[in-house]
Amino acid sequence: MLRIVIAEDAVLLRAGLAELLTRLGHRVTASVGDAEQLIRAVDEDRPDVVVTDVRMPPEHRDEGLRAALYLREQHPGLPVLVLSQYVATAYATRLLGAATADRGGLGYLLKDRVMDVADFTDALERVASGQTVIDPEVVRILLAHRTADDPLRRLTPREHEVLALMAEGFNNQTIAHRLTVTEASVVKHAGNIFMKLDLDPTEGNRRVLAVLAYRNSTAEAPSGAGPQSTRS
Amino acid sequence: MDVAVWAAVRRRPLRFLVSGWPWRVWALLVGGAVQGALTLVVLVVGVLVGVALSAVGVGLAVLAGTAVLGVPVGALERRRLRLVEPVRLADPHRTPARRWLRTRLRERATWRELGYAAVLSTLFSAVGLVFAAGIAFCLMLVAAPVFIWAVSPDTVMLVPGRAVSGPADGLAASAVGLLGLVVAAYSGALLAGAQVRLARLLLTVREQDLGAQVVELTRSRARLADAFEAERRRIERDLHDGAQQQLVALGMTLGLAELELRGQDGPAAALVTRARGEARLALDQLRALVRGIHPQVLTDHGLPAAVAELALRHPVPVRVDLELPRRLPGPVESAAYFTVTEALTNAAKHSGADEIAVRGALDGDTLVLSVTDNGRGGADPATGAGLQGLADRVAILKGRLTVTSPAGGPTRLHLEVPCSGS
Structure with missing residues (x-):
């Protein structure tokens, strides 16, 4: 059983989420409608995991995301799952960029994923246990079309698949199961990927993601132009 | 005479x-x-x-x-x-x-x-x-x-x-x-x-009286454009806060029902699964619709982030070099955004390009933006209804939209819009 705080401004969805998680045997200690209440609820309840919407009152921009980052500073290692109405790699980049240092679980999912109840709760539990879960859509975009000089082009199609699943936050066993290959061959693919991308294999999937996101943010989105500019 | x-x-x-x-x-x-x-x-x-x-x-x-x-x-x-x-x-x-x-x-x-x-x-x-x-x-x-x-x-x-x-x-x-x-x-x-x-x-x-009337006409067109822009934002917000949330909640309820029916054989479980799939489809369509009206990322994060997202989704690699010191007026942002959208769509459809570059910056108080592809060129801007509509939209903002596309390429779309407002 997990103790969960939910922050979501749409009443219908908030109630639905609370009901869903309760039915699955978790305890929702607080479900709130804005970032301020979220921060207060976390301070009081000390939950196992926080689920928060990105867009919340009063500005309806990225209050939820900012609150999540703030909470991570105040409570290092607090697992946070951020839900977003639409895929914005800018959000993912910020979340990953700000939270690579500590070990707490981290998730960024498209809001629609709550419809796949089993997948959603699985993702939530993985985040609560300290893993990183990133929406497949974001991963797909991060790995999509590359320019000629991109090292990702050196990956084989199979390695690409393995990398995508790694980036989504699955462990070797699950990846092997999903691709119907042996775990040993997943390990071999992973080794190749790390080698081709010049990464340290001990760093895990969050590092992979951070590298991907960072490359995206420098190659294709200007640094400092997106999210920061909205902090007015 | x-x-x-x-x-x-x-x-x-x-x-x-x-x-x-x-x-x-x-x-x-x-x-x-x-x-x-x-x-x-x-x-x-x-x-x-x-x-x-x-x-x-x-x-x-x-x-x-x-x-x-x-x-x-x-x-x-x-x-x-x-x-x-x-x-x-x-x-x-x-x-x-x-x-x-x-x-x-x-x-x-x-x-x-x-x-x-x-x-x-x-x-x-x-x-x-x-x-x-x-x-x-x-x-x-x-x-x-x-x-x-x-x-x-x-x-x-x-x-x-x-x-x-x-x-x-x-x-x-x-x-x-x-x-x-x-x-x-x-x-x-x-x-x-x-x-x-x-x-x-x-x-x-007299000509000068006519000039005054033209100015008045342009102002009223600009007011109209502003009103449309505000309306688009309102529709986007309404869809986001209303229909989209409702659909997600519906899907979630169906997901729960599916969970409850787990293990049971029979048409009910299959129907619920199908219903959930349909709810997702509706949600996807709604999201695409909202993106066409006024994308949320543009509202929330402004032009550079929205263009970066466009680039990431685009089937052809797009290099974006767009840095702005501040948020631009709403009508300018969305005119520029939809111009880039149209340019990228055209490049993907007709040009055969395998690389596109979006460049933009503020020159004084004017947004200068260009989209260049390395395709075969020869595009006729007159045939693009989308482009014509955009040119009108830009003209209301006292901006200029030009397209050059010599045979053999490159196709280059150039946009200049003053941000001072009219």
Whole structure:
């Protein structure tokens, strides 16, 4: 059983989420409608995991995301799952960029994923246990079309698949199961990927993601132009 | 543009004399004498009374009333001039919804008409009087033989001191009268033409008035564009806060139902799964729709982030170099965003490009943005309805959208929009 705080401004969805998680045997200690209440609820309840919407009152921009980052500073290692109405790699980049240092679980999912109840709760539990879960859509975009000089082009199609699943936050066993290959061959693919991308294999999937996101943010989105500019 | 009466004289100088032209010219001039005289009286009385009473408030009202005297005079003149000029002179005035006097006093046309009234009431009324007298005298001379015949056996003295004996003697006078009428016809044509010229100068629409109207029109179009922009944002927000959330909640409930039915065989579980799939489909379509109306990422994060997202989704690799020091006005952001969208779509569809570059920056207060692909070029911007619509949208913002696409490429779309607002 997990103790969960939910922050979501749409009443219908908030109630639905609370009901869903309760039915699955978790305890929702607080479900709130804005970032301020979220921060207060976390301070009081000390939950196992926080689920928060990105867009919340009063500005309806990225209050939820900012609150999540703030909470991570105040409570290092607090697992946070951020839900977003639409895929914005800018959000993912910020979340990953700000939270690579500590070990707490981290998730960024498209809001629609709550419809796949089993997948959603699985993702939530993985985040609560300290893993990183990133929406497949974001991963797909991060790995999509590359320019000629991109090292990702050196990956084989199979390695690409393995990398995508790694980036989504699955462990070797699950990846092997999903691709119907042996775990040993997943390990071999992973080794190749790390080698081709010049990464340290001990760093895990969050590092992979951070590298991907960072490359995206420098190659294709200007640094400092997106999210920061909205902090007015 | 030439004056009709002068053209008639030039074309057939002799035929002119026996046509209806001289009579219309004279009617104009003699009528002008009457109208001018009346105008003069009203003007003089108006000014005198106005000045005399100016110490009292009423005087100013009288002066204001006198100032707009040119308006009815002008209106009447425009009608009267159609005697000699088939091309109608356009009314230079706007149609005010209210505050007629104030609107008129602010219009240049009113003051030009007053000037015309002054010329009409002095110069043209005097000329008209001379013509009336001259024509009457000439007609009398022409009719001299008849007159002489009618009064015989008494004699008539046409020239003092010399009695005319019979009607035949009067023929000389007739000749002089006819000559006078010919002179009156030609000189009248000259004067009527001059009056038409003057009226064209003072009584009708001028370019600069038109300029003011165009500015007003552009402003109202810009207001309309702003309103549309606000409406698009409102629709986006409504869809996001309403329908999208409802659909997610529906999907979640269906997901829960699916969970409850787990392990059960039968149509119910399959139907619920299908329903959930359909809810997801609806949600995807709704999201695509919102993106077309006004994407959330643009609202939330502004142009660079929104363009970066576009680039990430695009099937062709896109390099984005777009840095802005601040958020731009809403209409500029969305015009620029949809321009990039259109350019990227066209590049993917037609150009065969395998790399696209989006570059943009603020140059002073102007957003300068370009989208260049390395494709085969040869795109005809005129055929793209989307591009035409965007060009209109940009034009309202006083911006410019140009597309160059020589055969063999590259296709380059260039956008410049001032951010100062209009």
